[in-house]
Amino acid sequence: MREGTAGRIAALIRHDLRLQMRDPAPLLVRTVMPLLLMGFMQPLFRTALQAENVEGATGAEQAVPGMAVMFTFFLVNLVGFGVFREHGWKTWDRLRAGLARPGEIVAGRVAVPLGVAMLQLAVVFAAGGWLYNLRVRGSWPALVVVGAALALCVVLFGMALVALCRTVAQLAVFANLAALLFAGLGGALTPLSMLPDWASPLAPAVPTYWAMRGFTTVVLDGGGLAAVLTPVAVLLAFSLGFAVLTLAFFRLEHRKISWS
Amino acid sequence: MTTEPGPGRGSDAGQGARQDGEPDPYGGVPALALDGVTKRYGAVTALREVDLRIEPGEIVGLLGHNGAGKTTLMSIVAGLLRPDAGSVRVMGVNPVTAPHAARRLLGLAPQELGVYPPLTVHQNLLFFAELAGLRGRTAGRRIEEIAEPLGLTALLGRRVAHLSGGEQRRVHTGMALLHRPPLLLLDEPTAGVDVQTRQQLLELVRDMAAKGTAVCYSTHYLPEVEALDGSVAIVSGGRMVARGPLKKLVRQYGDSAVELTFAGPPPDIPLPWPSSTDGRVLRVAVEQPHLAAPRVLETLGGSAGELVNLRIVHPSLESVFLRVTGRRYDADAEGDADA
């Protein structure tokens, strides 16, 4: 690593944290909403699981990870706004003309959303698990590994969207659409067994599917670290794909249009 | 938007003169050296073969009408834009090939206000101090050092969103100073600030120059440049049309004149002196304007009734500007004020 890089990334992270602290409401809402929605989704998932003859299923086994996964994807907005607001405040060019290198600026922009995603997943799982009596049959470390891979995938998906979108309106609509579409196809919003025939083969094409597979492997099937290797590997492959997209299309000098 | 400099373009030849990343061991390296810099935005040529040299400790007032190319020039120096041709060196370092090294050596306060409104003044300054590698006490001291001459000390705890426009601009300027760059680029730093702040800022700039900082200062307010008493660079239509110490330019180009503003178009009267018109202003070039004014008025005869203003113009930066650009500095503004 070049001299001073770690210090400058740390400076960017502290700066981003100061900005987050000024406006914590969105973070809170993204954490509380999934806890509420789990209540609505639980009976649906219970019916589906009972139809599959899963013994003692309460529905929380899929409602809790499902909502946790879906709301993690809403964090794509957080990644995007982190870049777009700098354009709105006209500070982006100041950053570019400043002492941070391009790679450091990107790393600084990714780090805080990554931390937020991990924290949000942890809180939603812990609080949701407690509220809806989630019984995790497998290993907690395996859950953490799946969560970390998911968080990375979401944040890099956000950067790829930032690279591809010119306006903040485009970013918001694609981010929210992707969150819902991925949740629907991936079994986070509705049980996979209830997907229409044409949709089921598409499910493995979305990262949400693999996150859900990883989580349910641990929660329902009692899987450990070895059992989640495949879903984690696929999530990392998605992350790599998004990173490549970002590298290919993201240019610091591109003008982004935020509010104006 | 930016264009890669094409291979083998003629004016790139100058880049071979000095090796990148190998600045001369200081003595005699200009803080800024532009050679034949050209920049196009599509069909618009914003800069044409501009040369500019700024020595350490020198203050250069960069002047020019709206759209003359001042901001484009500063953006190229700061590495935000790539020149289509020509070479740029900041303390001998090429910002195109060694952007990081060049940025350590320069501080840019852009024309457009760029601050973090949700954060406090202190947090805004702290961010740039931290990027410069300062932490804790050292960062705190540097922030105080910058805040004091900018009159921000009492505002450090306030959120920038709650500051007035002029106060925000001072924060904006301060953010460019925290790493103590040897070259400072200030793009219209006094836009929208009051008289007192303007004075404070000029004093700060003079102070920094006295300590060896080279300053490139763009403004539309000529008395400011006169107050800085440095040198002047005038761009017009993307060309550098005058460059030199203020006093020398005034001696060289500073004409004296009587300027007459009429309610309508100036009357078409034959005058015994060279004259020119610009909108509703008739400019009569005379040697000793205060002595010639009564005779100019006599010559007007009946048209004197249309007269709304008479002005004695002594050799000054303003008359230099007129001579080298062919337009009065405040042509548009004055037209509005009299309407």
Ligand SMILES: Nc1ncnc2c1ncn2[C@@H]1O[C@H](COP(=O)(O)OP(=O)(O)OP(=O)(O)O)[C@@H](O)[C@H]1O
């Ligand atoms: N991004 C851009 N795309 C196209 N043309 C541009 C762009 N930026 C500037 N220009 C044009 O380049 C020319 C120089 O603009 P520049 O902003 O450098 O002028 P300036 O001297 O800073 O003017 P002002 O005093 O108004 O700030 C103008 O004709 C302007 O219209």
Ligand SMILES: [Mg+2]
């Ligand atoms: Mg400008």
